[in-house]
Amino acid sequence: xxxxxxxxxxxxxxxxxxxxxxxxxxxxxxxxxxxxxxxxxxxxxxxxxxxxxxxxxxxxxxxxxxxxxxxxxxxxxxxxxxxxxxxxxxxxxxxxxxxxxxxxxxxxxxxxxxxxxxxxxxxxxxxxxxxxxxxxxxxxxxxxxxxxxxxxxxxxxxxxxxxxxxxxxxxxxxxxxxxxxxxxxxxxxxxxxxxxxxxxxxxxxxxxxxxxxxxxxxxxxxxxxxxxxxxxxxxxxxxxxxxxxxxxxxxxxxxxxxxxxxxxxxxxxxxxxxxxxxxxxxxxxxxxxxxxxxxxxxxxxxxxxxxxxxxxxxxxxxxxxxxxxxxxxxxxxxxxxxxxxxxxxxxxxxxxxxxxxxxxxxxxxxxxxxxxxxxxxxxxxxxxxxxxxxxxxxxxxxxxxxxxxxxxxxxxxxxxxxxxxxxxxxxxxxxxxxxxxxx
Amino acid sequence: xxxxxxxxxxxxxxxxxxxxxxxxxxxxxxxxxxxxxxxxxxxxxxxxxxxxxxxxxxxxxxxxxxxxxxxxxxxxxxxxxxxxxxxxxxxxxxxxxxxxxxxxxxxxxxxxxxxxxxxxxxxxxxxxxxxxxxxxxxxxxxxxxxxxxxxxxxxxxxxxxxxxxxxxxxxxxxxxxxxxxxxxxxxxxxxxxxxxxxxxxxxxxxxxxxxxxxxxxxxxxxxxxxxxxxxxxxxxxxxxxxxxxxxxxxxxxxxxxxxxxxxxxxxxxxxxxxxxxxxxxxxxxxxxxxxxxxxxxxxxxxxxxxxxxxxxxxxxxxxxxxxxxxxxxxxxxxxxxxxxxxxxxxxxxxxxxxxxxxxxxxxxxxxxxxxxxxxxxxxxxxxxxxxxxxxxxxxxxxxxxxxxxxxxxxxxxxxxxxxxxxxxxxxxxxxxxxxxxxx
Numbered sequence: 066x067x068x069x070x071x072x073x074x075x076x077x078x079x080x081x082x083x084x085x086x087x088x089x090x091x092x093x094x095x096x097x098x099x100x101x102x103x104x105x106x107x108x109x110x111x112x113x114x115x116x117x118x119x120x121x122x123x124x125x126x127x128x129x130x131x132x133x134x135x136x137x138x139x140x141x142x143x144x145x146x147x148x149x150x151x152x153x154x155x156x157x158x159x160x161x162x163x164x165x166x167x168x169x170x171x172x173x174x175x176x177x178x179x180x181x182x183x184x185x186x187x188x189x190x191x192x193x194x195x196x197x198x199x200x201x202x203x204x205x206x207x208x209x210x211x212x213x214x215x216x217x218x219x220x221x222x223x224x225x226x227x228x229x230x231x232x233x234x235x236x237x238x239x240x241x242x243x244x245x246x247x248x249x250x251x252x253x254x255x256x257x258x259x260x261x262x263x264x265x266x267x268x269x270x271x272x273x274x275x276x277x278x279x280x281x282x283x284x285x286x287x288x289x290x291x292x293x294x295x296x297x298x299x300x301x302x303x304x305x306x307x308x309x310x311x312x313x314x315x316x317x318x319x320x321x322x323x324x325x326x327x328x329x330x331x332x333x334x335x336x337x338x339x340x341x342x343x344x345x346x347x348x349x350x351x352x353x354x355x356x357x358x359x360x361x362x363x364x365x366x367x368x369x370x371x372x373x374x375x376x377x378x379x380x381x382x383x384x385x386x387x388x389x390x391x392x393x394x395x396x397x398x399x400x401x402x403x404x405x406x407x408x409x410x411x412x413x414x415x416x417x418x419x420x421x422x423x424x425x426x427x428x429x430x431x432x433x434x435x436x437x438x439x440x441x442x443x444x445x446x447x448x449x450x451x452x453x454x455x456x457x458x459x460x461x462x463x464x465x466x467x468x469x470x471x472x473x474x475x476x477x478x479x480x481x482x483x484x485x486x487x488x489x490x491x492x493x494x495x496x497x498x499x500x501x502x503x504x
Numbered sequence: 505x506x507x508x509x510x511x512x513x514x515x516x517x518x519x520x521x522x523x524x525x526x527x528x529x530x531x532x533x534x535x536x537x538x539x540x541x542x543x544x545x546x547x548x549x550x551x552x553x554x555x556x557x558x559x560x561x562x563x564x565x566x567x568x569x570x571x572x573x574x575x576x577x578x579x580x581x582x583x584x585x586x587x588x589x590x591x592x593x594x595x596x597x598x599x600x601x602x603x604x605x606x607x608x609x610x611x612x613x614x615x616x617x618x619x620x621x622x623x624x625x626x627x628x629x630x631x632x633x634x635x636x637x638x639x640x641x642x643x644x645x646x647x648x649x650x651x652x653x654x655x656x657x658x659x660x661x662x663x664x665x666x667x668x669x670x671x672x673x674x675x676x677x678x679x680x681x682x683x684x685x686x687x688x689x690x691x692x693x694x695x696x697x698x699x700x701x702x703x704x705x706x707x708x709x710x711x712x713x714x715x716x717x718x719x720x721x722x723x724x725x726x727x728x729x730x731x732x733x734x735x736x737x738x739x740x741x742x743x744x745x746x747x748x749x750x751x752x753x754x755x756x757x758x759x760x761x762x763x764x765x766x767x768x769x770x771x772x773x774x775x776x777x778x779x780x781x782x783x784x785x786x787x788x789x790x791x792x793x794x795x796x797x798x799x800x801x802x803x804x805x806x807x808x809x810x811x812x813x814x815x816x817x818x819x820x821x822x823x824x825x826x827x828x829x830x831x832x833x834x835x836x837x838x839x840x841x842x843x844x845x846x847x848x849x850x851x852x853x854x855x856x857x858x859x860x861x862x863x864x865x866x867x868x869x870x871x872x873x874x875x876x877x878x879x880x881x882x883x884x885x886x887x888x889x890x891x892x893x894x895x896x897x898x899x900x901x902x903x904x905x906x907x908x909x910x911x912x913x914x915x916x917x918x919x920x921x922x923x924x925x926x927x928x929x930x931x932x933x934x935x936x937x938x939x940x941x942x943x
Binding site: 068069104105108109110116118119120123162168170171208210215216381383384386387441442443444 | 507508543544547548549555557558559562601607609610647649654655820822823825826880881882883
């Protein structure tokens with residue numbers, strides 16, 4: 066191994082930093098200095114952030130000084146005071162160029178700052194930078210490496226966000242998920258990824274890929290951090306925070322069998338440990354029609370991407386990566402009736418899954434977060450099929466690290482009822498605790 | 505056009521800066537400050553330099569202070585005092601990582617600083633940074649755009665060196681040429697590119713692609729600047745500087761016909777202007793066997809690349825771009841007898857061309873520097889065929905901007921006898937002057 070160690074198990078959590086900076090027990094300036102050292106050490110190899118072409122840390126020190134001038138007393142500091150946040154480069158962010166992993170002209174994608182950043186800004190965060198995304202959040206990868214093995218993909222499309230959190234460069238990074246762009250890279254990089262219910266976090270100011278399937282995604286280092294970030298990001302954070310009953314379904318059948326034998330064996334072992342911790346797991350046949358769901362979702366994404374990119378692709382088509390151009394060309398062939406059927410399919414799948422949960426008396430589903438650990442090479446970003454049906458249905462999903470397969474991290478995917486985000490996160494704390502209790 | 509203007513016609517030349525800084529008439533610090541402004545303006549779009557992940561200009565100011573401390577009096581300053589130089593990222597340069605446009609681990613390519621940098625360092629240059637190269641100087645492109653049209657390739661493999669000089673970011677950049685990696689990007693970007701005779705500038709410390717075909721290449725803004733740079737870079741800069749007789753051959757036949765009709769029409773017009781200026785041009789049939797020369801050169805490059813990369817490719821093959829991996833796999837199939845024949849072909853072609861020059865009473869050959877202007881898109885770097893036979897023969901070649909085709913720069917390629925570098929450059933001054941004299 067001739068790469069420097071990139072993964073960082075000991076980095077402080079989001080809440081540790083936030084509480085430390087607010088209470089005055091930790092110094093944001095000292096943290097920034099340590100972060101600069103780590104950044105210069107790992108980032109030339111990791112490439113999780115888009116280069117800034119200015120002195121990033123001089124800019125961050127100035128940003129921090131402004132925050133300190135506005136809130137000189139620790140007692141009066143907002144909840145994310147001085148906490149670094151990475152933002153996927155498909156969000157418009159004031160003071161940053163939006164390139165979306167593409168070769169488009171610098172102003173082609175500019176626009177008002179993403180609406181979901183408002184509460185983070187108000188909470189006093191520091192924007193550490195734009196994180197690397199695949200082109201337009203589809204499949205053409207950027208340069209980011211996997212911190213656990215630099216010769217492997219970090220997954221995508223939120224490649225940089227997942228890698229940056231895993232490398233300890235930031236305790237919170239924002240991404241998106243249209244097929245499997247949050248949970249898959251979170252699993253590959255050994256961090257927690259959370260995709261709330263469809264529509265819970267506003268998408269304004271984020272370059273769309275497929276508006277009917279796009280979700281904001283959150284990368285953090287623990288389930289508790291996911292809850293803390295969600296409480297700031299989700300505008301309507303009310304309702305019960307009671308954990309859901311500890312009864313879960315395991316979706317047997319052609320869907321689950323898409324996981325590799327090693328990954329499936331690991332998942333079975335995880336299920337045994339959860340059972341031993343008092344959870345009830347019910348096997349049930351699910352997604353016998355997975356091929357049709359995949360077809361429908363991919364058709365939806367292609368058709369909507371073609372629509373979203375119509376003007377840009379007409380003007381700058383030659384600058385698009387082949388993979389994205391193929392998607393758009395495929396999408397141009399989808400007729401209105403088919404697109405309508407695909408969109409309707411989302412709601413019927415959601416209804417079918419919710420009905421199933423009620424009938425079976427389960428609080429949600431457990432399954433692997435990806436078909437295996439991060440595949441070798443940087444030319445692809447891995448297979449999102451384990452995430453696809455849940456994204457299609459718009460259900461809230463969380464991936465938490467569940468152990469190692471072949472020396473690489475893999476994740477457990479937990480999917481709950483629509484709009485149960487807060488309860489799902491509370492429930493996931495119990496799952497994480499059960500996984501931590503080593504057999 | 506939504507890109508900021510990137511090409512810079514008014515930037516100072518290498519000699520202007522060098523003479524100004526030495527004499528004390530220009531301030532290197534003031535130039536650096538202006539350069540920083542321009543760099544931050546154009547580089548996020550142009551991407552001609554490899555990102556540094558530190559404050560490039562703070563580092564450059566410190567470098568300049570060291571130079572000034574060593575030579576406080578303008579009178580005692582060395583010839584390149586404070587002059588910025590860009591160096592293609594396949595050169596090992598002290599204080600910089602060598603990535604060679606690849607995804608290999610940071611230390612995989614490290615080594616002692618390239619030998620040819622010693623005279624530039626001694627002459628007091630400032631290393632502005634590493635310029636973007638295609639992967640291992642072959643065909644997998646980096647992110648650099650063409651300053652004359654950001655939706656077009658700058659050419660390759662010395663993409664960043666050509667673009668940086670055209671954008672006025674540096675008056676001198678180093679590249680290499682194994683097939684057409686200096687003259688083609690120079691032509692596409694509207695700058696002067698010079699590839700001396702094979703072996704004239706030492707290659708130690710440059711990551712090889714094909715040692716029998718690799719040459720150091722020079723990018724500057726004028727023929728005079730090429731001469732000045734060559735006088736520093738070529739260790740044995742003695743011999744005649746008398747211009748060659750103004751009689752040149754135009755290589756008609758299947759080789760010349762590889763140029764596009766528009767480019768050929770432009771070239772014919774250039775020839776008429778040169779004739780009007782008193783040059784004698786002789787049409788002659790040349791390279792009826794161009795297909796065989798191309799096959800032989802490409803086989804040579806593949807076989808030698810496979811050899812050079814044997815250990816790295818065995819260890820890191822999954823990190824190689826498909827285009828480079830294909831080259832290496834093709835090269836692995838070449839047997840020793842064929843490789844030997846390809847290598848011998850270089851010398852027999854050189855001998856045949858020199859014999860032809862003597863027989864025809866010509867000082868060299870004139871032809872287009874590329875088959876056309878820069879092609880659209882950033883996925884490829886254009887066709888090097890116009891440069892290939894001359895590179896194969898190891899003859900010195902220079903490309904100088906000869907005008908515009910379809911609103912984009914194209915170049916005139918001038919090829920001279922082996923080892924005539926100094927006379928060739930002197931002769932090219934006359935060609936440039938004749939081209940400047942508008943009809």
